[in-house]
Amino acid sequence: MASTTSNHVILFPFMTQGHLNPFLAFAHLLERHTQFTITIVNTPLNVQNLRNALPSDTTIRLMELPFDSSEHGLPPNSENNETLPGHLYSTFFHATLTLEATFERQLIDICRRDGHPPLCIISDMFFGWTVSIAKRLGILHAVFLTGGAYSMAGYLSLWLHLQRQKDSNEFGLVGYPETFRLHHSQLDGLIHLAHADEPYFLSLKQQISLSLGSESILCNTVEEMETTGLELLPKLFGLPVWPVGPLVPSLIEPSTSRKFSRTGKEPTVSSDQCVAWLNLHPPSSVLYIDFGYQNHISTLQMMELAMGLESSGKAFIWVLNPPMEHEESVELRPEWLPKGFEDRMKERKQGLLIYKCAPQLEILSHKSTGAFLSHCVWNLVLESLSLVVPIIGWPLQIEQFFNSTVLVELGVCLEMVIGVEENAVSREVERVVGLVMGGTKKGEEMKRKAIAISEMLKAAVRDDGGEKGSSVSAIGAFFRWINQRKMLE
Structure with missing residues (x-):
């Protein structure tokens, strides 16, 4: 599809509160510091919770993707993995893959309605399939990392290059200094159980790998706080990285943080x-x-x-x-x-x-x-x-x-x-x-x-008419980069 000027930004978080919260805080930050049309995409119950948390005067839009948890062997109304017992996490993750076709159809409808594609899709790293949709529709894409730069560099490197170590309790990570070692006791249960033919492992690894086919990375961190991590991420994955945190709702939109801290958990x-x-x-x-x-x-x-x-x-x-x-x-x-x-x-x-x-x-x-x-x-x-x-x-x-x-x-x-x-x-x-x-x-x-x-x-997200905070400046630099890429198409 041919692209013309657009100011529409699509945000698509994974359905867990640790991801929904920073995406929502980022949407508030964009609303405050840009003139973009911002749409958060999610499943109906998560959209309902988002809607209840948003201020009445917000310009943030919400878009629902149909999702029936019962069709996937999940309890009724299970649209957030924090409401599920651990043994159903893999079932839930596989169910999220079925959102791909509906998401693409709704994006095509937006393209037809507006006469051009949205400016960009900013999606969760567990939704790697959105990268290929963005490429098919002529939309630029960024993967959003809700964790810190240092931890996300290590987490992604571990998943992408994981080899089961049978003879040693300690091992290194691809891209890290030789002196850096991890102990098996520091790995979570999922990685301990990871086998090459285990469906959940394969799907998770595939989505993480696909997400790094994006054009860029946004990271929920602060430049002054994580210099080492912010050097590692582009070195390991060859993508430009913008630190746009701290995406803490209580810092950016306190009224929202009290209404939307833990969906389904009173x-x-x-x-x-x-x-x-x-x-x-x-x-x-x-x-x-x-x-x-x-x-x-x-x-x-x-x-x-x-x-x-x-x-x-x-x-x-x-x-x-x-x-x-x-x-x-x-x-x-x-x-x-x-x-x-x-x-x-x-x-x-x-x-x-x-x-x-x-x-x-x-x-x-x-x-x-x-x-x-x-x-x-x-x-x-x-x-x-x-x-x-x-x-x-x-x-x-x-x-x-x-x-x-x-x-x-x-x-x-x-x-x-x-x-x-x-x-x-x-x-x-x-x-x-x-x-x-x-x-x-x-x-x-x-x-x-x-x-x-x-x-x-606090200084990183400040823009009070004086010098912009480092994260506000990073957001501006990211969208200037996006617009330059658009002009080259």
Whole structure:
């Protein structure tokens, strides 16, 4: 199709909250700083949630792709993988591949209606099939990486060049220095089980590979924060990279962040209850603990974490999910925690235990919250640091280890050493919590550096009439590059 001037940008996130959130924040950033027509594409229930979260005066458009989860062997109304148990993730991923034909038909309709194709498609890395659609319709394409540059470079390199190492516990990554080594314990379960003939592995690897056939990469990071990662990405994959983060809804559009933080997951305790409990404690004295929905520690580690928290004497809010040996739907069981633990914590006002889901933003933004014990998933890291809350790192899956490495180097994270001796976890928890929150020189230094990083993150998305922030400038440079490419067609 012949292309003429267009200002229509299509955004297509994967259907999980860790991807929908940064895409939505990016749409708000584009709406604020450009004159583009912006359309977010997704399935009906996700579109409904997006619509409910958007301000009434928004210009952001939404486009539905029909999707019936029951037709794919999924529970009814399953359009977001955070609502699914782990054993259905592969089924869900394969179901998303069926969106290709409908997406292409709707794009053709847009081309006919407008008389020309959209300016570009910005799609998730798990929707590699959108690259070939873009090429067929004469639309430029960018792949959007919702994680940090360093972790995404490692994650993509690992998937594209994965070879099962049988004789060594440690191995390197293609494109990384010879001194860089990964241990098998740092890989998530999916990669551990990856076989050349496993359908889920093949499909995932294929989509990641196809996505890197794009013309460019947008990454949810900040230039000043991730110089090494931003050097690795173009070196490894031969594509220009634009750092357009931090795509944190609470920084860019606070009203949206409270309405659209976790689709399908309502907090099991009210914000008022959490705030009232936090108000009982001095500034920066409470540790927040949350490993999310899809990351689980073992039963023994949960028991040890509880003992370490109690021994530390520090106040905490802990969001509990079932340990890795149990399904996500299992109710909280007393045997997962030390006998009488919850009653003692309640009586002493030392700990607030919340099962399944908490009002995270309200907790992290409260003045009494002093540190975040986290698995180091990127979106939560950015949100925590934007609110000047240092990190205690307990990474559980591959990209989280990369993120933790970056944070430790920035001086805003202290990673716990969790090795094969699970019964030593309690001592490590007590040690690290004491270092970060015990009024030590290390804890004070982490707080100072968190303040500096918070200012850096805020400055990156600033455009108040003066000098533009680095991410706002990157967005401008990306679209100038897009328009130059269009002129050459």
